[in-house]
Amino acid sequence: MQPFSTAPPAAPVTGGLADSLFDRASREPGLPLLSRRAGDGGPWTQVSAAEVRDEVVGLAKGLVTSGIRPGARVAIMARTRYEWTVLCLALWTVGAEVVPVHPASSRDQVEWILGDAGCVGVVVEDEQGAMTVGSVCGRLPRLRHVWQLDDGALPRLAEGGALLPGSAVDSLRRIVPPDSPAVIAYTSGTSGRPKGCVLTHRGLAAPCDTLLAGWGHTTAPPGEQPSVLAFLPFSHVYGLMVQGICLRGGLLMGHEPEPREDALAADLLTFRPTFVFAVPSVFEKLYKNMLGRAREAGRGTLFERAVRTAQDHAAAVERQRLGRGHGPGPELRLQHAFYERTVYRRLRAALGGRVCGAVSGGSPLSRETTLFFSGIGIPVHDGYGLTETGGGVTAQPVGREKAGTVGRPLPGTEIRVAEDGEILVRGPSVFRGYAGDEGATRAAFRDGWLATGDIGRFDAEGYLSITGRKKDVVVTSGGRSVAPAPLEERLRMHPLVHQAVVVGDDRPCVGALITLDPDFVAHWRRARSGRGGRRERDEREELEENALRREVRRAVAAANSTVSRAESIRVFRVLPQPFDTAGGLLTPSMKLRRDVIVRRYAEEIDAMYAASPRAAREPLPDASASWDDADDVFRPAR
Template sequence: MREFSLPALYEVPADGNLTDLIRRNARQDPHRTVIARKRDDAWVDVTAGEFLAEVNEVAKGLIASGVRAGDRVALMSRTRYEWTLLDFAIWSAGAVTVPVYETSSPEQIAWILGDSQAVAAVVETEAHREAVESVRDRLPELNDLWCLDGQPAAVKELAAAGADIDDATVNRRASTARADDPATLVYTSGTTGRPKGCVLTHRSFFAECGNVVERLKPMFGDENGSVLLFLPVAHVLGRLVQVAAVMAPIRLGHVSDVKALTDELASFRPTMVLGVPRVFEKVFNSARAQARSNGRGRVFDWAADCAIAYSRALDSAEGPSAGLRWRHRLFDRLVFRKLRAVLGGRVTHAISGGAPLGERLGHFYRGVGLVVLEGYGLTESCAATAFNPYDRPKIGTVGQPLPGSVVRIADDGEVLLYGEHLFTGYWNNQQATEEAMADGWFHTGDLGELDEDGYLRITGRKKEILVTAGGKNVAPAVIEDRMRAHPLVAECMVVGDGRPFVAALLTVDDEFLPRWAGDHGKRGLSRAELLADADLLASLQQAVDEGNKAVSRAESVRKFAVLDTQFTEESGHITPSLKLKRGVVTKDFAEQIEALYR
């Protein structure tokens, strides 16, 4: 058994709640910009004083509508300014926010609102309203339903409803929640079974965000700093950045449509971004494909190799050689500056979570001039429970423990966590809570290793370990992460439990497929013809070969099948946080899996 900890850098308040942050900001500098919102295709700054005033208006409406201290209020929307506004307004009414992914089905909505006993809900669109109404007969506690894009719009409707509530009333209500009271119930993605509501307290967020802000001080302490949030705020990682930005404070922006991300990055010009590995893979693959289509593919590949070599050399005692430094300066003028410009031109650091980034990609971005700080966490740990420090990142790991917390590796390799940032239990599910917690330690279900400096490396999931017929233990994530980095691969899943060898199911990236077809003289072929094309299968074999480099021969993928569909949230094969529902995939594609072993 091995463990590692770092001393806390932030003193968690003995009491109080997250609304103290926006009141502090307004009191200390009411004219400071804390948020920017999009209006008529332009970014409009919102000062600390303006934000507090609007939060209070909406909170008054919630109070006037009958929301009491401790009540649960559901919030279902894409990432937008109103999400953050409603979150703090719900807290200012003394209530508890229950996030719901905007892609959730009526069945999922019914479960989350019913299990949390939500008394009110704010949704984004009329389609969301209809989804809630379709299951309203199963939600006896639900009294009010507002729509952000409705007529009237939810924010205006709530502000009008609370017109007769005075400031003293909302101030008293805002101070009712104590540090150990629930701030939010975040329902796990549910890769197996019903999602469980993780109870995260105000203390959890103070401990989490306070120590993140202090440990990443140059990123969060710059008065000109800004972060553009495009991940779902319904996910705990997006929520971490939202609260940390307000705590710092730095300028916070929201992007609802990821397809418009490039344009929004150029106009907002953040100093920091938050993403998942798939975002960073897409940026790399798109840049490489664009270079090839312009006849500069070889130059891009040389530049990428230079960036990776330069980053690796930074970790050596000698550092980059004179020749490598010269090549790096050359490619900075030719390639790297253009890549940084795509991200707005000011970004120096990014935070990546949700899945492993991959060592090669991490070195590429650092070599380009964008340090991607990979971290690790779960809903139960209020997002990041480990992350790479800005001044000593160790690429290939998920960093050191959150200051003030402890990471322990059990005798069987499981990662155990301890600290104030942890959840207090699963809502209305004592049995699940007791299974996950023991003597204050949270059992993550992940397998990992700690090195001599306390950097954590995640090696797999206990429940996802495959055991082949020959008795070989295989951690799927190691191979899958490598294969998924290939531009043609959208998703992949390794199979082989109880089988004579390891195999894989692959889906093809429909965005990249037409570009591949054009580059290989196959533009006129249909999608079905392309999926059966020998050259495409050979390209996918390269992705499999790359994945196999990370494991022994006994663990390597011997055969693969290309599926004619996609793993999506709508199909039920992945969660909103992009995790594979392995049991569902195994069941739905049982015939294809059997065919691999005939």
């Protein structure tokens, strides 16, 4: 195994997670802590720490009056909105445990989570959520309360507890021990039933406090209060960590419940955050939209040159800070200064004009994308964590960031890479186990270390790179093992490619299912559009389809250039629709449900391989070596 020592841990955590709000309200009662808006597109209204505390106390009193006691489990099934945060704090104040449920969960998923966790109450967002819970509540004997946010449930809850003295809830808050459960966070369920991870107050607070201590000063310019627009789902541990960092660090937090691209773009302009927490798909989408708009405006060539300059400049700066070079030369500095005036500042303005940094999590962010954003003045730091670790366990060292890695272990956390490449973690944020599943809990640990199921490697300087999931490795019929993540990441770097799933288990070679980015395809078509009669239009459409095929082939060729010939993609198929959560092909945290995708598209995968006469031949041990070119299977799925 490869061990890497870490710095001493942060100060010990005492009490429950709600204490940070009450401490903040006592020390800085007027500090803006949350920002909310009335209706879509309305102005933002700041809510002070004292005002948030008073609202939380009112809700906590209502919860106690309703029979919610310490240790009771209450689910929150809502989008990322203001009420989520105040309700979560109220539940922690009385010692209850929060069970996050994604609002788009199916009826079966809701029944499973509420029943498995033993929830006594659930907060839904709207009538649709109430109907989903109502359809299964007959099979949930412990469920006694269903509160609906959009039906005025919270004001009524506070009204019901108005006569209870505040000292009653304050005494409950003060006896919440740091090692008691705070959240039962269910895994994304990419394989099998979701499992409930028992995360304690200490475990959730530890990574937040460590990041604030070492990295908090990077979230805003000196003298400014940091601000974060929360749009990641709080049903996922990454979203909970963002909420925790804001509450414990005094960062102003706004909520964006609608993750649509247009809604997020509008809120970035009006809220004007200083820091962004997102997943790789958001950064990839931002880049593609910038490129698409530039091409439509006839400035595509200028933008692409600006991109290359940004990446070259960021790479040179990285070499300098890592002691490997002298930084950007005079010519590169001049080019970068020119594009700063003409391109980069406009790109930053589209994000509100105040963003000074960002964090990407959930899955690895490509080095090229990281360098692009760093080069335009928005350093994006990639990190690593999972539900079982209560959030992040690695981060980029300040002033020693290395693109293409997820950084180094957080102080107080130990990480090892086993002989088979699996990442093992030990530290204060690691979960207590899976709720009600001792067998799964025992299987998750190896000699006291959490076996993450992720494959990775450390470089000589202690930076960790994630290469994929252990269970996702594709094994061809010739015995070749291929990690799909690097190929998929490289495919997504092409502006036209939205998603990619590498397949090939028990097949003669590696293949891929590809979906196109509908927005960028529209940009691409408009940039190529012209006038003419019907015949000219028909000819143009045929030319466009041929050009589209060539672009996808280029994307596949670029991905293949990063791996050996035997590991390269030899067949692919472009699907007509992206994978989404509504169809059950993505988890709420936007991860691919590979097993479900492979089953759903089994006929298309069979047809993809059958389309090539070479695939029908009985493979030799290294059959892929006889595949000269990637097969062009560019037909819509049936």
